[in-house]
Amino acid sequence: MLGRAAFFGDQVVAIFGYPFMTRALIAMAVLAxxxxxxxxxxxxxxxxxxxxxxxxxxxxxxxxxxALAGSAGIIAGAFVAAVLAAVLLTYLMRRSVAGNDAAVAxxxxxxxxxxxxxxxxxxxxxxxxxxLLFGRLLTVTDLQLIQIAVVATIxxxxxxxxxxxxxxxxxxxxxxxxSGNRLHSTELILNIAIAMLVVAGVQAIGNLMVLALLIVxxxxxxxxxxxxxxxxxxxxxxxxxxxxxxxxxxxxxxxxQQVSIxxxxxxxxxxxxxxxxxxxxxxxxRMIRR
Amino acid sequence: MNALEIANASFGYGAEAALTGINFELKxxxxxxxxxxxxxxxxxxxxxxxxxxxxxxxxxxxLGQSPKxxxxxxxxxxxxxxxxxxxxxxxxQVVTMGLFAExxxxxxxxxxxxxxxEQALFRVGLTEQAxxxxxxxxxxxQQRAILARALVSDPKLVLLDEPFNGLDQPNRDELLETIKxxxxxxxxxxxxxxxxxxxxxxxxxVLLLNKKQxxxxxxxxxxxxxxxTETFAGATVELDHHTVTTTDExx
Numbered sequence: 067m068l069g070r071a072a073f074f075g076d077q078v079v080a081i082f083g084y085p086f087m088t089r090a091l092i093a094m095a096v097l098a099x100x101x102x103x104x105x106x107x108x109x110x111x112x113x114x115x116x117x118x119x120x121x122x123x124x125x126x127x128x129x130x131x132x133a134l135a136g137s138a139g140i141i142a143g144a145f146v147a148a149v150l151a152a153v154l155l156t157y158l159m160r161r162s163v164a165g166n167d168a169a170v171a172x173x174x175x176x177x178x179x180x181x182x183x184x185x186x187x188x189x190x191x192x193x194x195x196x197x198l199l200f201g202r203l204l205t206v207t208d209l210q211l212i213q214i215a216v217v218a219t220i221x222x223x224x225x226x227x228x229x230x231x232x233x234x235x236x237x238x239x240x241x242x243x244x245s246g247n248r249l250h251s252t253e254l255i256l257n258i259a260i261a262m263l264v265v266a267g268v269q270a271i272g273n274l275m276v277l278a279l280l281i282v283x284x285x286x287x288x289x290x291x292x293x294x295x296x297x298x299x300x301x302x303x304x305x306x307x308x309x310x311x312x313x314x315x316x317x318x319x320x321x322x323q324q325v326s327i328x329x330x331x332x333x334x335x336x337x338x339x340x341x342x343x344x345x346x347x348x349x350x351x352r353m354i355r356r
Numbered sequence: 357m358n359a360l361e362i363a364n365a366s367f368g369y370g371a372e373a374a375l376t377g378i379n380f381e382l383k384x385x386x387x388x389x390x391x392x393x394x395x396x397x398x399x400x401x402x403x404x405x406x407x408x409x410x411x412x413x414x415x416x417x418x419l420g421q422s423p424k425x426x427x428x429x430x431x432x433x434x435x436x437x438x439x440x441x442x443x444x445x446x447x448x449q450v451v452t453m454g455l456f457a458e459x460x461x462x463x464x465x466x467x468x469x470x471x472x473x474e475q476a477l478f479r480v481g482l483t484e485q486a487x488x489x490x491x492x493x494x495x496x497x498q499q500r501a502i503l504a505r506a507l508v509s510d511p512k513l514v515l516l517d518e519p520f521n522g523l524d525q526p527n528r529d530e531l532l533e534t535i536k537x538x539x540x541x542x543x544x545x546x547x548x549x550x551x552x553x554x555x556x557x558x559x560x561x562v563l564l565l566n567k568k569q570x571x572x573x574x575x576x577x578x579x580x581x582x583x584x585t586e587t588f589a590g591a592t593v594e595l596d597h598h599t600v601t602t603t604d605e606x607x
Binding site: 110227228229230231233234236237238239240241242243244245246247292293294297 | 406408427428430432434438439440442443444445449450453454456457459461462489490502505506509
């Protein structure tokens with residue numbers, strides 16, 4: 067049994083010795099760390115739908131960046147779109163122009179469709195669309211890895227530098243404002259941080275699946291514990307373990323079965339598996355307590 | 357300097373005024389009970405003092421400043437439905453939040469800050485619950501924790517919005533003691549309440565409201581049958597062994 071485990075361990079280490087697998091794993095580790103910090107406040111503030119809105123709103127930026135400068139332009143385009151989308155969504159939510167959810171839905175669908183219109187004008191548009199939507203985790207380059215690390219660091223820095231304000235805002239917005247704190251800037255900073263994490267994650271696992279990275283790790287952690295100091299480490303470990311497992315599985319299937327399956331999708335499926343296990347554990351624990 | 361100076365003021369949300377004709381001055385160290393039926397504008401006035409409700413007419417100075425600038429000098433206990441108990445914070449962390457504006461983003465919680473937090477917890481009788489999750493406290497204890505958060509920054513003016521709603525007798529007594537201590541320490545207090553006896557017990561002044569100012573002055577001069585009847589029209593209130601007919605939650 068032990069010998070088998072050791073063999074499996076050696077095999078996994080060997081697989082991650084390949085440079086493209088190393089880069090993929092580092093990218094996912096960086097994203098896991100950033101998503102544990104930013105995702106904490108997405109979960110506390112119930113900003114899951116807003117995050118979805120930001121993800122879709124970033125899409126035209128990806129497309130324009132790609133159209134203008136190819137893969138190298140994706141991050142720059144997404145960065146600009148992310149900041150604009152965060153400002154727009156924060157403004158619409160504050161003004162309650164048409165209700166929070168309606169405002170997000172309008173921005174989400176309009177900008178996403180604009181992105182589709184632009185990308186459909188390109189040659190090989192199906193292939194390009196697939197890359198933008200689902201990412202290419204195994205082809206992350208050194209340059210992209212640096213870009214991911216820089217943008218993820220910005221997202222984390224934004225949240226950490228306003229940590230106290232974000233906690234107070236999440237707990238009691240009325241008390242927060244009454245204590246002389248600035249509500250609008252606090253909300254804008256968090257929305258920009260979410261958008262930055264979208265930008266960071268989009269090249270690795272694509273525009274659509276990055277939502278799982280924003281939401282699932284903290285949802286998993288909150289099923290496991292209510293201790294605030296334990297939430298972040300758990301929300302980091304879950305996507306990290308899922309990434310190792312998903313990447314390993316993707317490699318094994320493509321080498322042994324000669325079948326190409328999206329590595330990003332397998333990472334996300336593994337993450338959802340973690341969530342499912344935590345959910346079962348939570349429900350069983352609740353039943354036992356009753 | 358006065359704690360509050362309000363001259364011919366109207367407050368509201370958007371263009372429409374929810375409360376009109378407010379006109380009074382409250383000196384530092386005095387305490388004021390806002391009394392009126394549901395929807396009479398008590399919470400609107402408190403929000404006007406904090407600058408959350410718009411001043412549509414007249415003038416207001418809070419501790420000699422505009423409401424927005426004076427916020428940092430005020431302690432505010434909002435009604436119980438404003439907090440999210442899903443946020444996993446302890447009682448001590450909740451109280452510490454009251455110092456975040458002063459501490460800024462990075463200043464560490466030093467020994468002095470920690471002492472202030474412990475003192476605020478002690479003032480409201482929650483020392484033993486300091487390490488417990490806020491969500492696990494009873495409703496009354498949660499109110500006292502939020503009051504401690506409002507008091508930890510040593511505010512010059514404390515605003516309490518329906519602090520006694522839903523409290524059992526022990527929690528009510530604890531809160532009453534805290535307000536009395538605040539008064540004796542020279543802090544100005546404005547409290548909205550339905551309870552006339554309570555207003556007598558802890559306040560020097562009363563403001564009667566029903567969409568407009570019905571009366572303002574020292575407790576014994578304002579809590580008269582005529583003014584109470586004008587403020588509440590319909591149901592029954594006990595006042596100085598007389599029965600007054602009024603309409604709402606005092607029933």
